[in-house]
Amino acid sequence: MSTPFLLSYYGDDLTGSTDAMESLSLHGVKTVLFLAPPSKDQLAPFADYSAIGLAGTSRSESPEWMETHLKKALAWLKSLNASLCHYKVCSTFDSAPDIGNIGKAVEVGKALFEQSCVPLVVGAPQLKRYTVFGQHFAVFDGEVHRIDRHPVMSRHPVTPMAEADLRRHLAKQTPLSTGLADVLCLESVEVDAQVDQLSHSNDILLFDTLNRDHQAKVGEQLWRTRLPGGSYVVGSSAVEYALVNTWREHALIPSNPPLFSSPGSVEKIAVVSGSCSEVTARQIRFAEAHGFRAIAIDVVNLIDEHTHAETLHQALEDAIEALNQGESVIVYTAMGPNSDADAVHQGGETARHLIGRSLGQLLRKMVEIHGLKRTVIAGGDTSSHALSQLGVHALTTRLPLPETPGSPLCTTHSDQPAFNGLEVALKGGQIGGENYFTSIRDGVA
Incomplete structure (x- = not known):
């Protein structure tokens, strides 16, 4: 089956799914988000779209649920033969071994795509989320907080973030090894070779992102290292924000962002x-x-x-x-x-x-x-x-x-x-x- 899709993605909740759709749409990537795998009639109006999403609930589900339901969802996305398949998580990365387990999501996709190493990208300057030397940060009330000291996320009622080092956080959810392409790696003239080496020696490769220059380089690496039949990548909408830079350079998307008209006000909502x-x-x-x-x-x-x-x-x-x-x-x-x-x-x-x-x-x-x-x-x-x-x-x-x-x-x-x-x-x-x-x-x- 041949499709024009640059990207398919599974959102671990609905707001995360629309977040990814918005970041793509803003840059001229026509995107549709389905709430369940569509029928042929439901899919037909979107034949000329470049990205397709599937909204899920895995953020609030157990690893046992993921083993069955997430595997089926990712298998459908894989059948679309998009260049990349993205498992979309929240930009705060909040998750736990028993609920919303991101490590389990990596395992499921890694096995399905028969992939030796899964890229992981979480930092998104547009959302005021930053990953530096593996530590994750987020803004609250105009101030940058390490995620384990964030006034809200450190106290999340279901998945509080008690660890800022994303590799250590993931280690509680999966036995898979996680390497780090840090800011020094991204700024190196030998970045391709370093990323290849890290990918060969780890099951997961986390990419730092402090600013938009780093983000653009991450996009280059995600696109450069994709597999012929499509690759699996995990992360926040940082993945989309990173990729649009590369797609624009390759003339795969419009060079100028589209214009959206205001819908105007309504009396009541x-x-x-x-x-x-x-x-x-x-x-x-x-x-x-x-x-x-x-x-x-x-x-x-x-x-x-x-x-x-x-x-x-x-x-x-x-x-x-x-x-x-x-x-x-x-x-x-x-x-x-x-x-x-x-x-x-x-x-x-x-x-x-x-x-x-x-x-x-x-x-x-x-x-x-x-x-x-x-x-x-x-x-x-x-x-x-x-x-x-x-x-x-x-x-x-x-x-x-x-x-x-x-x-x-x-x-x-x-x-x-x-x-x-x-x-x-x-x-x-x-x-x-x-x-x-x-x-x-x-x-x-």
């Missing part, structure tokens, strides 16, 4: 949020102070089988009342990292998935009853499960948001008329300024 991030909490408070109705759901009652239905029904009644009054609405299950985190953690995978599906059911009802044209789902672990309730099979980029990269406004593709052409923004917990929700309502990039 609906937001559902399962994010436990303090960033999202600030955004909810800001929106509430600027015309949104914020509706809290007691997450303990939501995940209790005896009180679930009543809790969901009450939240829907409150949301519909607000929409009837012409207000935008935010329905949320957490206000910051300490919001009933113990109850959710004890409920495990079942509780997390139930929260996402429940928020999706609420959103579906709000769209159906009010004919809403624009919505937001906040929370990386939440988005996949929530959007599945809307009958959406694919997403394309409606409006990239360069001021808050990783959270584009998307257009939905669905066989159900009520949800086909819906505009939806999918926001990860750490993404966006305080005015994010109001900006989406107002159609401001």
Whole structure:
């Protein structure tokens, strides 16, 4: 099977998947993101696209789940014969041996692609994420923090980052060896030879990225070392940001970025949020102070089988009342990292998935009853499960948001008329300024 795809990718959650789609679309790489392997009829409208993604849930899944489900997903992507197949992870690299295990994802893809060494790229200056001598850093409130001292990621309720050295972090998840192509290697005149040597002696090769010059060199190495039948690479949207430089040099993509028109403002939007991030909490408070109705759901009652239905029904009644009054609405299950985190953690995978599906059911009802044209789902672990309730099979980029990269406004593709052409923004917990929700309502990039 011959295809024009430069890249195929699997996103370990939905917001991460749209992050990768946005970074490609911004540079003129026509990209479609599917929520499940498509039928021939669903795939047909995108025959001239250069990149294809598959949104997954592995960020919130176990290694046992990955062994079965991730293997099937990657096998479908491999069948597309794209030049590179990317397993997309969060730019903060948060993961754990028992949930969202990135090491296990490397193992599955490495075996499927019969690849001796898997490249790993996490640093993305565009997202204010940096990897230097294997240590990972991220910005919060304008200040760069080592990831294990990051005010949010060090306290993540499910996958807290307690180690900044990504090689040591990975060693807790897989026995595979990880080498490092550090900034000195990337700046060397012998970079090709050094990368080849490191690749031959390691199962995984982590690339440093401090600035865009390093990023461009990483892209060159990913493209140079790809295998004839397609190669497997792991990392954040740093992979896409690195590759576009090389593709442009090879005239594989347009030299000038495309222009996206503003969608304009809408009277009201609906937001559902399962994010436990303090960033999202600030955004909810800001929106509430600027015309949104914020509706809290007691997450303990939501995940209790005896009180679930009543809790969901009450939240829907409150949301519909607000929409009837012409207000935008935010329905949320957490206000910051300490919001009933113990109850959710004890409920495990079942509780997390139930929260996402429940928020999706609420959103579906709000769209159906009010004919809403624009919505937001906040929370990386939440988005996949929530959007599945809307009958959406694919997403394309409606409006990239360069001021808050990783959270584009998307257009939905669905066989159900009520949800086909819906505009939806999918926001990860750490993404966006305080005015994010109001900006989406107002159609401001």
